Amino acid sequence: MGKSIRMDRLRLGVCYYPEQWPETMWEDDFRRMTELNITVVRMAEFAWAIFEPEEGRFDFSLFKRALDLALGYGLQVILGTPTATPPAWLTHKYPEVLNANTEGVLYRHGMRRHYNYSSPKYRELCERIVRKMVEAYKDHPAVIGWQIDNELNCETNVFYSEADHIAFREWLKERYGTLERLNQAWGTVFWSQTYTAWEQVHLTRPMIHCSPNPHLALDEKRFISANTISFARLQTDLIRELAPHHWITTNGMFGHLDSHELTDQLLDFMSYDSYPQFSTIFPSEDENSLRDRGSSLYLSNVRSISPNFCVMEQQSGPGGWVDRIGMGSPRPGQIRLWSYQSVLHGSDLLVYFRWRTATFGTELYWHGINDHHNQPNRRVREVAQIGEEFAIIGAAIAGTAYQADVAILQDYDNEWDGELDEWHGPLQWQSKRAWYKQLQYRHIPANLMTLRSTTALADLTKYKVIVYPHPAIMTDQTAELLTQYVAQGGMLLFGARTGYKNPHGHCYMRPLPGPVAELCGITIEDYTLIKGTVPPAELRFIGSHLPSGTKAVGFNEILHLEDPEVEIVAEYANEYYAGKPALTRRAVGKGQVWYYGAAFSEPVVDALIGELGLVSPAADWLDVPAEVEFGMRSSNGTSYAFLLNYSDRPAMIRFKKELKDLITGTLVKHEVQMEPYGVLVLEV
Known part of the structure; x- marks a missing residue:
């Protein structure tokens, strides 16, 4: 099920940096927060120089005063350990x-995240500052939890x-x-790369063609993940020891980090x-890009770890650093829309x-709720509206879970291997995006x-349909599990x-698709990467409508039927493999397995949705235009439907039965016009 945050109601919080503002402003800030129904404040994650201005001299008084004042206004505080900014x-x-x-x-001082996880001295100093910080604040009644570090593996x-090369060798040993x-796993007999002493082994270094041994590159990413988790463990173990009554989290989902393992081993959510x-x-x-709606995909990934989670930073204004990441101002209604997008997908805080x-x-251009002038603005008013609505619906929504019968399957090994391997890596994002969109x-x-x-x-059988687009790395054990799922x-x-x-990233010496060839009832008799002068073939669906000219993009595999029970659903319409199977279906037990010899495109996904008989769970009681996102959170037999309009135009919703608008308490029926960037939360 994953580890979830436990909230009795939806709650609003805000990031606040008391060290950056005159102390005379704090009380007014905290007072105004409470007026917006903000009950949680995150602070301190970049304050190491405040806590330890000189080596070995500690001063926790500034944040002690901030915590005392926050407590006086009924605010609860998440403290961040300051190890992202030495x-x-x-x-x-x-x-x-x-x-x-x-x-x-x-990388020199002046930014953040410019340290390495492997340095014994940095680990020693991190362990000391975290211990001192937890000892200073563990009994403060305002503190409810800890965010370790900040955005592990962000920036780089x-x-x-040098410490990383040393740690890599120890990990490999x-x-x-x-x-x-090691030599066998990395295939070092190729190009005379064989290692005869551990000191010869390094992480990626400059080389001709800039292409490292692919098996080393895969292990390098596994090492980075393990090393990051080891670094995080230093902090979580201390907090568990000294403040077992506080929860622990971190804000992340960045590259080369197994966030599932990190959470399983160390975090509460x-x-x-x-x-x-x-x-x-x-x-x-x-x-027809998803644009801001695409954040739903990333929120779904967080939900795969913690069904109910915290959004530790929710966009509340235009953003950007002085020299990059420029983002325009959210239009009226978009902050509210994005807030409910996060809630729909599992955020309770x-x-x-x-x-x-x-x-x-x-x-200084990464805007918050308030502008530089600190006077009332439309963003403050929009957050105030959200706070009022959370007070109405928060107790009903908190703890409910997102509902889905379809899953897109992924794994870390194929993600990391695909960063270097152009023969399957680019296909991953293409297919995931097409299916999700x-x-x-x-x-x-x-x-x-x-x-x-x-x-x-049991984890798989929750879903009627699973799409596992391009698992180049596959084991017989995984194939057996998937066979059981289909059966x-x-x-x-x-x-x-x-x-x-x-x-290890070695190619099997067995007919493709390797471990699942028997399950699919096919083999691959030929294939080509689609690139440069090599064009994709057009597709011809058999007994199904597909737009004329639809191409099999990314990669074309020519399938050969090994089982007479396998059904050809689509074939290639041109190229030297015209008339050959491109898409097959095989019945196995009570289920079906499909194999498509290309990357999934939007037209192909649309055709497959029809072939699979997939329909919206709201089809019987709701007509919703495409620009409106639909999703449901449910618990104990009660469901709440979220409708989110990502368009700058009104959207017409047609109801086939009468439903209750949870925010207003009114009944909705027949037709309702949603405003641009509007939100509806309905009790179903």
């Missing part, structure tokens, strides 16, 4: 704590200091035991930082970033699910490049 005296005296690029050049998720086993407008700063060739926009520093537009809720070594059949009645869909690698 002070200047530390990095100056101990440069070995700094991170480095692949050339070994150190690769580490190449534990993993493989001997150099003989996962938290996330949601900035839907990030989607506006990167140009997209994606026709919503913490806005930040209370007031900074007047100095790198993030089309399910969204068809109002069919979906979960992201991460396949792990602990995944059991008991599940519908499972694979895409191209399935099952051709083992966990």
Whole structure:
């Protein structure tokens, strides 16, 4: 089920930095927070230089005064450990704590997250500041929990200091035991890379063609994840020892970190930082892009770890550093829309970033609820409305769970391996995006699910349909689990490049798709990467409508039927493999397994949704236009439907039965016009 935050009602919070403001402003700030129904404040995650202005001299008085004042206004506080921003005296005296690029050049002081997790000195100093901090605040009645560090693996998720190379070798010794086993796992006989002493082994370093051994590169990412978790454990173990009455989380979901393992081992629940407008700063060739609605995909990923979670930073204004990440101002209604987007997908504690926009520093344009002038504005009024609504609906919604019958399956090994491997990596995002987008537009809720070594059949059977687009790395154990899922009645869909690698990243010497060839009843007789002068073939669905000219994108595999019971659903219409199978279906037990020899595109996904008979769970009682997101949270037989209009135009909703609007308490029926960026929460 995952580890969830436990809230008796939906709650609002805000990030606040008392060290950045005159103390004379604090009381007015806390008073105004309570007027907005804000009950939680996050603070201190960047304050190491305040706590330890000189090595070994500690001063916790400033935040003690802030905590006392917050308590007086009934505010509860999440404290962040300050290890994401070591002070200047530390990095100056101990440069070995700094991170480095692949050339070994150190990243210098002046930003954040410029340290490495492996440095014994940095671990020692982190352990000391966290211990002193917890001892100082563990009994303060305002404190409810701890956020360790800040955004682990943000800014950079690769580490190449000397300490990292040393730690990598130790990790490899534990993993493989001997150099003989390491050489075998990495295939070092190729190009005479064989290692004869551990000191010869390094993380990625500069080399000709900039292409490392792919098996080393995969283990490097596994090491970074394990090392990050080891660093986090230093802090969580201390907090568990000294303040067992407080919960522990961190805000994240960044690269090269197994956030599921991190949460399982160390945290009470996962938290996330949601900035839907990030989607506006990167140009997209994606026709009919989800834009800010795409944050629902990332929130679904958080939900795969903690069904109910905290959004530790919710966008509340325009954003950007002085030199990058420029984001325009949210339009009237969008802050409320994005807040309910987070709630729909499982957030029970919503913490806005930040209370007031900074007047100095790198993030002086990363706006908060209040502007620099600190006078009333429309964003403050919008948050006040959300606070009033949470007071009405919060007790009903908290603790309910998002409902979905469809899952998109993923795993860390294939994600990390695909960063280097162009023969399957680019297909992953293409297919995940196409499936999630089309399910969204068809109002069919979906979960992201991460396949792990602990995944059991019961975890899979919650879903009627599972899409596992391109699992290049596949084991026989995973194939057996998936076979059991299909046999008991599940519908499972694979895409191209399935099952051709083992966990080391070696290609199998067996017919593709390797471990699931028997399950699918096919083999791959030929294939081609679609790139450059090699065009994709067009598709012809048999007995089903597909727009003329639809192409099989990314990769084309020519399928060969090994089982006479396998049904051809689509074939290639041109190229040298014209008439050959492109999409097959096989009945197994009570279920079906589908294999598609390409990356999934939006037209193909739409056709498959029809073939699978998938319909919105609201189809019998609601007609919703595509620009409105639909989803439900449920518990104990009661369900709440969320409708979120991401359009700048009104949206007409047609009701086939009478429902209660949870926010207003009124009954809705027939037709209701949603305002631009409007929200409806309905008791179903």
